[in-house]
Amino acid sequence: xxxxxxxxxxxxxxxxxxxxxxxxxxxxxxxxxxxxxxxxxxxxxxxxxxxxxxxxxxxxxxxxxxxxxxxxxxxxxxxxxxxxxxxxxxxxxxxxxxxxxxxxxxxxxxxxxxxxxxxxxxxxxxxxxxxxxxxxxxxxxxxxxxxxxxxxxxxxxxxxxxxxxxxxxxxxxxxxxxxxxxxxxxxxxxxxxxxxxxxxxxxxxxxxxxxxxxxxxxxxxxxxxxxxxxxxxxxxxxxxxxxxxxxxxxxxxxxxxxxxxxxxxxxxxxxxxxxxxxxxxxxxxxxxxxxxxxxxxxxxxxxxxxxx
Amino acid sequence: xxxxxxxxxxxxxxxxxxxxxxxxxxxxxxxxxxxxxxxxxxxxxxxxxxxxxxxxxxxxxxxxxxxxxxxxxxxxxxxxxxxxxxxxxxxxxxxxxxxxxxxxxxxxxxxxxxxxxxxxxxxxxxxxxxxxxxxxxxxxxxxxxxxxxxxxxxxxxxxxxxxxxxxxxxxxxxxxxxxxxxxxxxxxxxxxxxxxxxxxxxx
Numbered sequence: 483x484x485x486x487x488x489x490x491x492x493x494x495x496x497x498x499x500x501x502x503x504x505x506x507x508x509x510x511x512x513x514x515x516x517x518x519x520x521x522x523x524x525x526x527x528x529x530x531x532x533x534x535x536x537x538x539x540x541x542x543x544x545x546x547x548x549x550x551x552x553x554x555x556x557x558x559x560x561x562x563x564x565x566x567x568x569x570x571x572x573x574x575x576x577x578x579x580x581x582x583x584x585x586x587x588x589x590x591x592x593x594x595x596x597x598x599x600x601x602x603x604x605x606x607x608x609x610x611x612x613x614x615x616x617x618x619x620x621x622x623x624x625x626x627x628x629x630x631x632x633x634x635x636x637x638x639x640x641x642x643x644x645x646x647x648x649x650x651x652x653x654x655x656x657x658x659x660x661x662x663x664x665x666x667x668x669x670x671x672x673x674x675x676x677x678x679x680x681x682x683x684x685x686x687x688x689x690x691x692x693x694x695x696x697x698x699x700x701x702x703x704x705x706x707x708x709x710x711x712x713x714x715x716x717x718x719x720x721x722x723x724x725x726x727x728x729x730x731x732x733x734x735x736x737x738x739x740x741x742x743x744x745x746x747x748x749x750x751x752x753x754x755x756x757x758x759x760x761x762x763x764x765x766x767x768x769x770x771x772x773x774x775x776x777x778x779x780x781x782x783x784x785x786x787x788x789x790x
Numbered sequence: 791x792x793x794x795x796x797x798x799x800x801x802x803x804x805x806x807x808x809x810x811x812x813x814x815x816x817x818x819x820x821x822x823x824x825x826x827x828x829x830x831x832x833x834x835x836x837x838x839x840x841x842x843x844x845x846x847x848x849x850x851x852x853x854x855x856x857x858x859x860x861x862x863x864x865x866x867x868x869x870x871x872x873x874x875x876x877x878x879x880x881x882x883x884x885x886x887x888x889x890x891x892x893x894x895x896x897x898x899x900x901x902x903x904x905x906x907x908x909x910x911x912x913x914x915x916x917x918x919x920x921x922x923x924x925x926x927x928x929x930x931x932x933x934x935x936x937x938x939x940x941x942x943x944x945x946x947x948x949x950x951x952x953x954x955x956x957x958x959x960x961x962x963x964x965x966x967x968x969x970x971x972x973x974x975x976x977x978x979x980x981x982x983x984x985x986x987x988x989x990x991x992x993x
Contacts (some may be wrong), residue, residue: 493805497945499898500918504898597898599917606922608958609897610930636929638960640920 506653508607510582513548522721523600523646526579534645536562536569537662540752561683564760565627566774567660570683583652584673585714597649602642612637692763692785695728717750718742733783742773795798813904814912816887819854829905834886839877840955841939843870870980890948892966895923905940927951927964938993947964
Protein backbone atom coordinates (compact mmCIF):
# COMPACT_ATOMS: atom_id res chain seq x y z
CA UNK A 483 0.00 0.00 0.00
CA UNK A 484 1.68 3.21 -1.09
CA UNK A 485 1.67 6.09 1.36
CA UNK A 486 -0.63 8.94 0.53
CA UNK A 487 0.96 12.24 -0.42
CA UNK A 488 -0.57 14.03 2.57
CA UNK A 489 0.59 11.37 5.03
CA UNK A 490 4.22 11.38 4.02
CA UNK A 491 4.12 15.14 3.48
CA UNK A 492 2.96 15.80 7.01
CA UNK A 493 5.55 13.54 8.61
CA UNK A 494 8.26 14.89 6.34
CA UNK A 495 7.44 18.43 7.35
CA UNK A 496 7.44 17.49 11.05
CA UNK A 497 10.79 15.78 10.54
CA UNK A 498 12.20 18.86 8.80
CA UNK A 499 10.90 21.07 11.59
CA UNK A 500 12.63 18.92 14.21
CA UNK A 501 15.93 18.92 12.33
CA UNK A 502 15.71 22.70 11.93
CA UNK A 503 14.90 23.05 15.64
CA UNK A 504 18.04 21.08 16.51
CA UNK A 505 20.07 23.34 14.25
CA UNK A 506 18.56 26.49 15.75
CA UNK A 507 19.01 25.40 19.38
CA UNK A 508 22.48 24.10 18.52
CA UNK A 509 23.73 27.60 17.65
CA UNK A 510 23.84 28.34 21.38
CA UNK A 511 25.10 24.94 22.52
CA UNK A 512 28.84 24.62 23.09
CA UNK A 513 31.16 21.80 24.16
CA UNK A 514 32.57 22.14 27.67
CA UNK A 515 35.99 20.67 28.43
CA UNK A 516 36.36 20.24 32.17
CA UNK A 517 36.88 16.55 32.79
CA UNK A 518 39.17 13.76 31.65
CA UNK A 519 36.44 11.79 29.92
CA UNK A 520 34.73 13.06 26.76
CA UNK A 521 33.49 16.66 26.92
CA UNK A 522 30.02 17.68 28.06
CA UNK A 523 27.76 20.48 26.81
CA UNK A 524 27.07 24.06 27.79
CA UNK A 525 24.56 26.77 26.90
CA UNK A 526 25.56 30.27 25.81
CA UNK A 527 23.58 32.45 28.21
CA UNK A 528 25.13 35.81 27.41
CA UNK A 529 27.59 36.82 24.72
CA UNK A 530 30.49 36.00 27.03
CA UNK A 531 28.82 33.66 29.53
CA UNK A 532 28.07 29.93 29.43
CA UNK A 533 25.96 27.93 31.87
CA UNK A 534 26.70 24.24 32.25
CA UNK A 535 26.11 21.38 34.66
CA UNK A 536 28.38 21.72 37.71
CA UNK A 537 29.06 17.99 37.87
CA UNK A 538 30.77 17.92 34.45
CA UNK A 539 33.52 20.23 35.75
CA UNK A 540 35.89 17.96 37.59
CA UNK A 541 38.33 20.81 38.05
CA UNK A 542 38.11 24.56 38.64
CA UNK A 543 40.88 25.64 36.31
CA UNK A 544 42.15 24.69 32.83
CA UNK A 545 38.62 24.88 31.42
CA UNK A 546 37.64 25.60 27.84
CA UNK A 547 34.69 25.54 25.46
CA UNK A 548 34.30 24.72 21.76
CA UNK A 549 31.85 26.97 19.95
CA UNK A 550 29.61 25.71 17.10
CA UNK A 551 32.13 27.05 14.55
CA UNK A 552 34.67 24.56 15.92
CA UNK A 553 36.88 27.14 17.67
CA UNK A 554 38.19 26.37 21.14
CA UNK A 555 38.32 29.17 23.73
CA UNK A 556 39.67 29.29 27.28
CA UNK A 557 36.97 29.69 29.92
CA UNK A 558 37.09 30.81 33.53
CA UNK A 559 34.83 29.40 36.22
CA UNK A 560 32.76 32.20 37.68
CA UNK A 561 31.20 29.90 40.24
CA UNK A 562 29.22 26.74 40.74
CA UNK A 563 26.30 25.54 42.81
CA UNK A 564 26.50 21.76 43.26
CA UNK A 565 23.07 21.73 44.92
CA UNK A 566 21.36 22.77 41.71
CA UNK A 567 24.10 21.33 39.46
CA UNK A 568 24.67 24.68 37.79
CA UNK A 569 27.97 26.36 36.96
CA UNK A 570 28.75 29.61 35.14
CA UNK A 571 31.75 30.06 32.87
CA UNK A 572 32.99 33.27 31.28
CA UNK A 573 34.97 33.61 28.08
CA UNK A 574 36.82 36.60 26.62
CA UNK A 575 34.54 39.39 25.36
CA UNK A 576 35.70 39.02 21.76
CA UNK A 577 34.38 35.43 21.54
CA UNK A 578 30.81 36.71 20.95
CA UNK A 579 28.64 33.73 21.75
CA UNK A 580 25.08 33.52 20.46
CA UNK A 581 22.90 33.61 23.58
CA UNK A 582 20.15 31.01 23.80
CA UNK A 583 16.76 32.08 22.44
CA UNK A 584 14.16 31.57 25.15
CA UNK A 585 10.73 30.06 24.71
CA UNK A 586 8.54 32.59 26.45
CA UNK A 587 5.18 32.58 24.73
CA UNK A 588 3.55 29.59 26.34
CA UNK A 589 3.78 27.58 29.52
CA UNK A 590 5.38 24.18 29.18
CA UNK A 591 3.09 21.33 30.22
CA UNK A 592 3.16 17.52 30.28
CA UNK A 593 2.76 16.20 26.73
CA UNK A 594 4.62 19.01 24.98
CA UNK A 595 7.24 17.70 22.57
CA UNK A 596 10.82 18.63 23.41
CA UNK A 597 14.32 18.05 22.08
CA UNK A 598 17.51 17.52 24.05
CA UNK A 599 20.42 19.10 22.20
CA UNK A 600 24.08 18.78 23.18
CA UNK A 601 27.52 19.12 21.67
CA UNK A 602 29.93 16.78 23.50
CA UNK A 603 32.94 17.70 21.39
CA UNK A 604 31.28 16.65 18.13
CA UNK A 605 31.29 19.07 15.19
CA UNK A 606 27.51 18.81 14.80
CA UNK A 607 25.06 18.75 17.71
CA UNK A 608 23.61 15.52 19.07
CA UNK A 609 19.93 15.24 19.93
CA UNK A 610 17.18 13.12 21.40
CA UNK A 611 13.44 13.66 21.34
CA UNK A 612 10.51 13.10 23.66
CA UNK A 613 7.65 14.59 25.60
CA UNK A 614 7.52 16.60 28.81
CA UNK A 615 6.59 14.22 31.65
CA UNK A 616 6.08 16.75 34.41
CA UNK A 617 6.71 20.35 35.36
CA UNK A 618 7.20 20.88 39.05
CA UNK A 619 8.14 23.56 41.49
CA UNK A 620 10.20 24.05 44.61
CA UNK A 621 12.21 20.86 44.66
CA UNK A 622 14.92 20.09 47.19
CA UNK A 623 17.48 18.08 45.26
CA UNK A 624 19.33 15.09 46.68
CA UNK A 625 22.44 17.26 46.48
CA UNK A 626 21.06 19.74 48.99
CA UNK A 627 20.03 22.52 46.63
CA UNK A 628 16.62 23.99 46.06
CA UNK A 629 15.23 24.55 42.56
CA UNK A 630 12.18 26.80 42.38
CA UNK A 631 11.04 24.88 39.29
CA UNK A 632 12.11 21.91 37.19
CA UNK A 633 11.10 20.00 34.06
CA UNK A 634 11.19 16.22 33.57
CA UNK A 635 11.02 14.77 30.08
CA UNK A 636 11.42 11.30 28.56
CA UNK A 637 14.26 12.36 26.25
CA UNK A 638 17.17 9.89 26.16
CA UNK A 639 20.12 11.21 28.13
CA UNK A 640 22.86 10.50 25.59
CA UNK A 641 26.42 10.69 26.95
CA UNK A 642 27.53 14.33 27.08
CA UNK A 643 24.06 15.91 27.00
CA UNK A 644 24.42 17.34 30.52
CA UNK A 645 24.73 21.12 30.31
CA UNK A 646 22.97 21.09 26.95
CA UNK A 647 19.61 22.48 25.91
CA UNK A 648 16.13 21.24 26.53
CA UNK A 649 14.39 22.96 23.61
CA UNK A 650 10.89 23.22 22.25
CA UNK A 651 10.06 22.00 18.73
CA UNK A 652 10.95 25.43 17.37
CA UNK A 653 14.44 25.14 18.80
CA UNK A 654 13.93 27.69 21.55
CA UNK A 655 15.47 26.90 24.91
CA UNK A 656 13.20 25.92 27.79
CA UNK A 657 15.92 24.74 30.15
CA UNK A 658 19.37 23.28 30.77
CA UNK A 659 19.78 19.51 31.07
CA UNK A 660 21.32 17.72 34.03
CA UNK A 661 21.76 13.98 34.41
CA UNK A 662 23.02 14.48 37.95
CA UNK A 663 20.00 15.70 39.87
CA UNK A 664 17.85 12.58 39.41
CA UNK A 665 20.27 9.67 39.24
CA UNK A 666 20.91 9.77 35.49
CA UNK A 667 17.41 10.68 34.35
CA UNK A 668 17.11 14.01 32.56
CA UNK A 669 16.07 17.05 34.56
CA UNK A 670 15.66 20.43 32.87
CA UNK A 671 16.44 23.53 34.93
CA UNK A 672 14.04 26.16 33.54
CA UNK A 673 15.48 29.28 31.95
CA UNK A 674 14.00 31.64 34.56
CA UNK A 675 15.49 29.51 37.34
CA UNK A 676 18.88 29.60 35.63
CA UNK A 677 18.69 33.41 35.51
CA UNK A 678 18.28 33.63 39.27
CA UNK A 679 20.94 31.06 40.05
CA UNK A 680 23.41 32.48 37.53
CA UNK A 681 23.02 35.92 39.06
CA UNK A 682 23.71 34.59 42.54
CA UNK A 683 26.69 32.60 41.29
CA UNK A 684 28.06 35.65 39.46
CA UNK A 685 27.71 37.85 42.53
CA UNK A 686 29.45 35.18 44.59
CA UNK A 687 26.77 35.62 47.25
CA UNK A 688 25.30 32.42 48.59
CA UNK A 689 27.08 29.99 46.35
CA UNK A 690 30.57 30.03 47.71
CA UNK A 691 32.67 26.89 47.53
CA UNK A 692 34.55 25.13 50.26
CA UNK A 693 38.25 24.67 49.72
CA UNK A 694 40.88 22.22 50.93
CA UNK A 695 43.90 23.13 48.82
CA UNK A 696 44.63 19.70 47.32
CA UNK A 697 45.26 18.24 43.91
CA UNK A 698 44.23 14.62 43.54
CA UNK A 699 44.22 11.63 41.23
CA UNK A 700 41.74 8.73 41.38
CA UNK A 701 43.53 5.43 42.15
CA UNK A 702 42.24 1.85 42.17
CA UNK A 703 42.20 0.14 45.55
CA UNK A 704 43.58 -3.41 45.56
CA UNK A 705 41.05 -6.11 46.40
CA UNK A 706 43.27 -7.43 49.19
CA UNK A 707 43.49 -3.97 50.76
CA UNK A 708 39.77 -3.42 50.43
CA UNK A 709 38.88 -6.69 52.08
CA UNK A 710 41.39 -6.21 54.90
CA UNK A 711 40.12 -2.69 55.63
CA UNK A 712 36.48 -3.59 54.95
CA UNK A 713 36.20 -0.82 52.35
CA UNK A 714 33.44 -1.15 49.74
CA UNK A 715 34.53 1.48 47.22
CA UNK A 716 36.91 0.44 44.45
CA UNK A 717 38.72 3.76 44.00
CA UNK A 718 39.92 6.62 46.18
CA UNK A 719 41.62 9.96 45.61
CA UNK A 720 45.38 10.08 46.12
CA UNK A 721 46.80 13.43 47.19
CA UNK A 722 49.42 14.59 44.69
CA UNK A 723 49.69 18.20 45.80
CA UNK A 724 49.08 20.24 48.96
CA UNK A 725 48.90 24.00 48.89
CA UNK A 726 51.09 25.50 51.62
CA UNK A 727 49.02 26.96 54.46
CA UNK A 728 45.70 25.69 53.05
CA UNK A 729 43.21 23.75 55.24
CA UNK A 730 44.38 20.30 54.06
CA UNK A 731 48.02 20.91 54.93
CA UNK A 732 47.24 22.64 58.21
CA UNK A 733 44.85 19.82 59.11
CA UNK A 734 47.60 17.21 58.77
CA UNK A 735 46.97 15.59 55.37
CA UNK A 736 50.12 14.28 53.67
CA UNK A 737 51.11 13.63 50.07
CA UNK A 738 50.23 10.04 49.15
CA UNK A 739 47.22 9.83 51.48
CA UNK A 740 44.27 8.20 49.72
CA UNK A 741 41.06 10.03 50.62
CA UNK A 742 37.98 7.78 50.74
CA UNK A 743 35.27 10.04 52.13
CA UNK A 744 34.66 13.65 53.09
CA UNK A 745 31.99 14.49 55.62
CA UNK A 746 30.68 10.92 55.34
CA UNK A 747 30.31 11.18 51.53
CA UNK A 748 32.29 8.67 49.52
CA UNK A 749 34.69 10.33 47.08
CA UNK A 750 35.75 8.06 44.23
CA UNK A 751 36.59 10.68 41.63
CA UNK A 752 37.15 14.38 41.10
CA UNK A 753 33.46 14.94 40.48
CA UNK A 754 32.52 13.56 43.90
CA UNK A 755 35.22 15.70 45.52
CA UNK A 756 33.76 18.85 43.96
CA UNK A 757 30.29 17.87 45.07
CA UNK A 758 31.50 17.25 48.65
CA UNK A 759 32.93 20.76 48.85
CA UNK A 760 29.64 22.66 48.72
CA UNK A 761 28.98 25.88 50.64
CA UNK A 762 27.74 23.96 53.69
CA UNK A 763 31.27 22.67 54.32
CA UNK A 764 32.81 26.14 54.66
CA UNK A 765 34.10 26.74 58.19
CA UNK A 766 32.45 23.50 59.33
CA UNK A 767 34.62 20.83 60.99
CA UNK A 768 34.50 18.00 58.45
CA UNK A 769 35.65 14.40 58.85
CA UNK A 770 38.09 12.99 56.31
CA UNK A 771 38.47 9.22 56.00
CA UNK A 772 41.64 8.08 54.29
CA UNK A 773 44.17 5.30 53.84
CA UNK A 774 47.68 6.13 55.05
CA UNK A 775 50.43 3.52 55.17
CA UNK A 776 47.90 0.78 54.44
CA UNK A 777 45.70 1.66 57.41
CA UNK A 778 42.43 3.54 57.75
CA UNK A 779 42.68 6.95 59.41
CA UNK A 780 40.05 9.56 60.25
CA UNK A 781 40.91 13.18 60.82
CA UNK A 782 38.82 16.31 61.10
CA UNK A 783 39.63 19.54 59.36
CA UNK A 784 37.83 22.75 58.54
CA UNK A 785 37.48 23.76 54.87
CA UNK A 786 37.88 27.47 54.18
CA UNK A 787 36.02 29.54 51.59
CA UNK A 788 37.67 29.20 48.18
CA UNK A 789 39.98 32.18 47.64
CA UNK A 790 38.89 34.19 44.61
CA UNK B 791 -6.65 23.44 23.29
CA UNK B 792 -7.93 24.26 19.82
CA UNK B 793 -9.47 21.77 17.43
CA UNK B 794 -6.63 22.45 14.99
CA UNK B 795 -4.08 21.25 17.50
CA UNK B 796 -6.01 18.06 18.21
CA UNK B 797 -6.41 17.47 14.49
CA UNK B 798 -2.67 17.85 13.85
CA UNK B 799 -1.76 15.36 16.59
CA UNK B 800 -4.41 12.95 15.33
CA UNK B 801 -3.15 13.23 11.75
CA UNK B 802 0.44 12.62 12.84
CA UNK B 803 -0.66 9.52 14.77
CA UNK B 804 -2.50 8.22 11.70
CA UNK B 805 0.50 8.99 9.50
CA UNK B 806 2.77 6.96 11.78
CA UNK B 807 0.32 4.07 11.65
CA UNK B 808 0.19 4.22 7.84
CA UNK B 809 3.96 4.35 7.65
CA UNK B 810 4.21 1.26 9.90
CA UNK B 811 1.73 -0.83 7.93
CA UNK B 812 3.32 0.26 4.65
CA UNK B 813 6.86 -0.71 5.59
CA UNK B 814 5.75 -3.91 7.38
CA UNK B 815 4.91 -5.37 3.95
CA UNK B 816 8.59 -5.35 3.11
CA UNK B 817 9.99 -6.59 6.44
CA UNK B 818 10.47 -10.33 6.85
CA UNK B 819 11.05 -12.40 9.96
CA UNK B 820 14.39 -14.22 9.75
CA UNK B 821 15.34 -17.38 11.61
CA UNK B 822 18.93 -18.42 11.02
CA UNK B 823 19.69 -22.10 10.44
CA UNK B 824 22.25 -22.00 13.25
CA UNK B 825 20.18 -20.02 15.73
CA UNK B 826 19.80 -16.28 15.75
CA UNK B 827 16.68 -14.45 14.75
CA UNK B 828 15.70 -11.01 13.70
CA UNK B 829 14.40 -9.33 10.60
CA UNK B 830 15.30 -8.73 7.01
CA UNK B 831 14.33 -6.07 4.51
CA UNK B 832 13.11 -6.91 1.01
CA UNK B 833 15.39 -4.81 -1.15
CA UNK B 834 14.66 -3.11 -4.44
CA UNK B 835 16.27 -5.88 -6.51
CA UNK B 836 14.53 -9.14 -7.48
CA UNK B 837 14.77 -11.86 -4.81
CA UNK B 838 17.11 -9.87 -2.56
CA UNK B 839 16.73 -9.57 1.22
CA UNK B 840 19.19 -7.56 3.33
CA UNK B 841 19.77 -8.39 6.98
CA UNK B 842 22.54 -8.25 9.56
CA UNK B 843 25.43 -10.67 9.47
CA UNK B 844 24.82 -11.58 13.13
CA UNK B 845 21.19 -12.52 12.40
CA UNK B 846 22.15 -15.25 9.90
CA UNK B 847 25.22 -17.11 11.16
CA UNK B 848 24.62 -20.09 8.82
CA UNK B 849 24.41 -20.57 5.06
CA UNK B 850 20.67 -20.14 4.85
CA UNK B 851 17.72 -18.85 6.84
CA UNK B 852 13.98 -19.32 7.03
CA UNK B 853 12.07 -16.19 6.11
CA UNK B 854 8.46 -15.46 7.03
CA UNK B 855 6.91 -12.78 4.84
CA UNK B 856 3.83 -10.67 5.58
CA UNK B 857 0.81 -12.96 5.63
CA UNK B 858 2.80 -15.84 7.15
CA UNK B 859 4.20 -17.51 4.03
CA UNK B 860 7.61 -19.13 4.61
CA UNK B 861 10.53 -19.11 2.20
CA UNK B 862 14.17 -20.11 2.27
CA UNK B 863 16.89 -17.52 1.74
CA UNK B 864 20.47 -18.46 0.83
CA UNK B 865 23.26 -16.24 2.11
CA UNK B 866 24.97 -15.08 -1.09
CA UNK B 867 27.24 -12.54 0.50
CA UNK B 868 28.22 -11.34 3.95
CA UNK B 869 30.51 -8.70 5.46
CA UNK B 870 31.04 -9.29 9.19
CA UNK B 871 32.84 -5.96 9.58
CA UNK B 872 29.76 -4.13 8.27
CA UNK B 873 27.37 -6.55 10.01
CA UNK B 874 25.55 -7.06 6.72
CA UNK B 875 24.39 -10.13 4.85
CA UNK B 876 22.51 -10.56 1.55
CA UNK B 877 20.00 -13.38 1.09
CA UNK B 878 18.75 -14.67 -2.25
CA UNK B 879 15.18 -15.97 -2.29
CA UNK B 880 13.88 -18.11 -5.13
CA UNK B 881 10.15 -17.81 -4.39
CA UNK B 882 8.06 -14.74 -4.98
CA UNK B 883 8.54 -11.89 -2.53
CA UNK B 884 6.29 -8.94 -1.68
CA UNK B 885 7.40 -5.61 -3.20
CA UNK B 886 10.75 -4.24 -2.07
CA UNK B 887 11.38 -1.03 -0.18
CA UNK B 888 12.23 2.38 -1.54
CA UNK B 889 15.80 3.11 -0.51
CA UNK B 890 16.51 6.63 0.78
CA UNK B 891 19.65 8.72 0.92
CA UNK B 892 21.10 8.22 4.41
CA UNK B 893 23.75 10.90 3.79
CA UNK B 894 21.00 13.52 3.49
CA UNK B 895 19.70 12.91 7.03
CA UNK B 896 19.97 15.75 9.52
CA UNK B 897 20.27 15.57 13.31
CA UNK B 898 16.70 15.69 14.60
CA UNK B 899 15.10 13.98 11.59
CA UNK B 900 12.30 11.60 12.57
CA UNK B 901 12.92 7.91 11.99
CA UNK B 902 10.73 4.87 12.54
CA UNK B 903 12.13 1.39 13.14
CA UNK B 904 9.92 -1.56 12.23
CA UNK B 905 11.06 -4.98 13.36
CA UNK B 906 10.29 -7.79 15.72
CA UNK B 907 11.27 -6.45 19.17
CA UNK B 908 10.82 -9.08 21.88
CA UNK B 909 8.79 -11.12 19.43
CA UNK B 910 6.26 -8.35 18.70
CA UNK B 911 5.76 -8.69 14.97
CA UNK B 912 6.16 -5.42 13.01
CA UNK B 913 6.18 -3.23 16.12
CA UNK B 914 7.18 0.37 15.37
CA UNK B 915 9.61 2.44 17.47
CA UNK B 916 9.81 6.19 16.95
CA UNK B 917 13.04 8.11 17.34
CA UNK B 918 15.30 10.70 15.78
CA UNK B 919 18.71 10.86 14.17
CA UNK B 920 20.97 11.64 17.15
CA UNK B 921 24.17 12.75 15.43
CA UNK B 922 25.57 13.55 12.00
CA UNK B 923 25.10 10.50 9.72
CA UNK B 924 28.12 8.40 8.76
CA UNK B 925 28.42 4.80 7.62
CA UNK B 926 26.66 3.93 10.87
CA UNK B 927 23.69 6.02 12.04
CA UNK B 928 23.37 6.96 15.71
CA UNK B 929 19.74 7.06 16.79
CA UNK B 930 17.93 8.23 19.86
CA UNK B 931 15.35 5.44 20.01
CA UNK B 932 14.34 2.49 22.15
CA UNK B 933 15.09 -0.80 20.38
CA UNK B 934 15.05 -4.35 21.69
CA UNK B 935 16.40 -7.74 20.67
CA UNK B 936 14.54 -8.68 17.49
CA UNK B 937 14.91 -5.24 15.88
CA UNK B 938 18.14 -6.31 14.18
CA UNK B 939 17.96 -6.54 10.42
CA UNK B 940 14.68 -4.62 10.32
CA UNK B 941 13.84 -1.42 8.54
CA UNK B 942 14.69 2.08 9.68
CA UNK B 943 12.69 4.51 7.58
CA UNK B 944 12.62 8.29 7.29
CA UNK B 945 9.44 10.37 7.39
CA UNK B 946 8.96 9.75 3.65
CA UNK B 947 8.83 6.00 4.18
CA UNK B 948 12.19 5.36 2.55
CA UNK B 949 14.62 2.94 4.18
CA UNK B 950 17.69 4.79 5.47
CA UNK B 951 19.22 2.13 7.72
CA UNK B 952 19.28 -1.38 9.17
CA UNK B 953 19.18 -1.23 13.01
CA UNK B 954 21.71 -3.57 14.60
CA UNK B 955 23.03 -2.46 17.99
CA UNK B 956 21.95 -0.65 21.16
CA UNK B 957 23.61 0.93 24.16
CA UNK B 958 22.06 1.24 27.57
CA UNK B 959 21.31 4.93 27.27
CA UNK B 960 18.49 5.11 24.72
CA UNK B 961 20.97 5.10 21.88
CA UNK B 962 20.94 2.62 19.02
CA UNK B 963 23.00 2.15 15.89
CA UNK B 964 21.84 1.33 12.38
CA UNK B 965 23.91 0.46 9.32
CA UNK B 966 23.30 3.35 6.89
CA UNK B 967 21.86 2.56 3.46
CA UNK B 968 24.93 4.24 1.93
CA UNK B 969 26.89 1.38 3.53
CA UNK B 970 24.39 -1.20 2.22
CA UNK B 971 24.88 0.23 -1.29
CA UNK B 972 28.66 -0.06 -0.94
CA UNK B 973 28.27 -3.62 0.38
CA UNK B 974 26.14 -4.59 -2.63
CA UNK B 975 28.86 -3.18 -4.86
CA UNK B 976 31.46 -5.40 -3.20
CA UNK B 977 32.72 -3.49 -0.14
CA UNK B 978 33.63 -5.57 2.92
CA UNK B 979 34.47 -2.80 5.37
CA UNK B 980 37.35 -2.84 7.76
CA UNK B 981 37.98 -5.35 10.49
CA UNK B 982 35.55 -4.81 13.36
CA UNK B 983 37.08 -2.55 15.98
CA UNK B 984 36.45 -2.63 19.68
CA UNK B 985 32.88 -1.41 19.43
CA UNK B 986 31.76 -3.96 22.01
CA UNK B 987 33.84 -2.15 24.60
CA UNK B 988 31.61 0.91 24.43
CA UNK B 989 28.75 -0.99 26.06
CA UNK B 990 27.20 -1.76 22.69
CA UNK B 991 25.40 -5.02 22.15
CA UNK B 992 23.66 -6.72 19.28
CA UNK B 993 19.88 -6.56 19.15
